Amino acid sequence: MKSIEIRETGGPSVLQLAERPCPELTGPDDILVKLAAAGVNPIDTKIRSNGPMLPAGFPAVLGCDGAGVVEAVGEAVTRFKPGDEVWFCYGGLGGPVGTYAEYIVLDNHLAQAKPRSIEMVEAAAAPLVLLTAWEALHDRARLHEGHRVLIHAGAGGVGHVAIQLAKAAGARVCTTVSSPEKAAFAHALGAEYCINYQEEDLVGAVMEWTGGQGVDIAFDTVGPAVFRQTIPAMAHYGDLVTILDPGPELDLKEARMRNLRISLELMLTPMLRDVPRARVQQGEILRRCAKLIDRGDLRIHVSETFPLEQAAAAHALLEQGHVTGKLALTSA
Structure with missing residues (x-):
């Protein structure tokens, strides 16, 4: 699969297109998601500049926000089935798991059903800022x-x-x-x-x-x-x-x-410190936000999208400041 990874800190140019093996299910609660889009956030540019936040370190795939379609589920998964559309905030803080990629594996409890009324790009750009x-x-x-x-x-x-x-x-x-x-x-x-x-x-x-x-x-x-x-x-x-x-x-x-x-306020705490209770709470927040979106009380503004291969251009634009709303990468 295609992914964008960093092997050293630096400017946007350290974001490099790479080929990685497609991830596989490793536990009964896992789901494999084919990513349609990934949100681009300031935390991504900080990790690119300063280094990973988790011990897994380099090489690292950035991206915490994602939305896509479930392709496979573990034997214990009952919440989702192949073909379901999901959104989530997971990965991107160090090591090979992040949403700047075509596929990702995560525990199904970390994902929620995507709001029905918005496209994948808007859903992918939303979780981190909403949380x-x-x-x-x-x-x-x-x-x-x-x-x-x-x-x-x-x-x-x-x-x-x-x-x-x-x-x-x-x-x-x-x-x-x-x-x-x-x-x-x-x-x-x-x-x-x-x-x-x-x-x-x-x-x-x-x-x-x-x-x-x-x-x-x-x-x-x-x-x-x-x-x-x-x-x-x-x-x-x-x-x-x-x-x-x-x-x-x-x-x-x-x-x-x-x-x-x-x-x-740091919504990354559940990932950085492994706080299961907070992960559950964040899932509930996304579920409630989906309801607000689907009834028209909340919208996600994506001002510009870039193909996955142009992640460096997205980072450069974000670091210029004054972006209205969000930026997103598309991998489909």
Whole structure:
């Protein structure tokens, strides 16, 4: 089978097309999936640049997100049969298992039935960002109807689904964007108020929108500087969640005065630390997101697709920044 692998760290050019044996079922709970597409995520570019996150190391096939058709099932599998369409987040952190390939074998409990109403490309691009946004908003920040929520980078991969998940929960949403075009995109997803961070003061804009109260929940998907800037925009007793390391130079005096709950979100933990309970929970999240997608309350925006062989071009585009929504690779 064709796959894209890395044998050393570096720029996009280290992504090389390779031939590998097609994986085979090794356990009674396994399924063999012929991949139709794979999502491209920032974690992929970080592993390419910094090295695998798992001991399996090099050579490594990248890609955590995938969607495809079940081709074979282990003897204990009752959830799926050949021909079923599935989506999942699995692999891509080190060693030979990843979704930048034509086939993958995984435990059937890690996959879910693909949403019926979307194509394979959209399904493949969705799991990692959906799990990240859901865990951040629902599990970390305890999102409820009526909350005022600030989503940073609302036109990005995580941000554009976070807006929709917050809106579906009955929250009021504001977001940061970098252009009028991205503001229009975010408004169409359900954002009530957009802040152009290149032209407007974040705290001033948030306070104007909230009548001086600040937001109940803020979701940082950008990094330490934005995390720090967000603290004075929070309501007292609010929840501030970040998917990145907030950095060593962090003054939490104002956060403490506001009695903020600060949470860290990493949806990769179940793969990195082998936490079965969390894997089950993530499967339930994907199942619930599929329902939202199929009833029209959640959509996945893929701005551009690349053939598997052009993975390096996809990485180069992603690293330029400002991609709207997601990128995906197609292997069919």
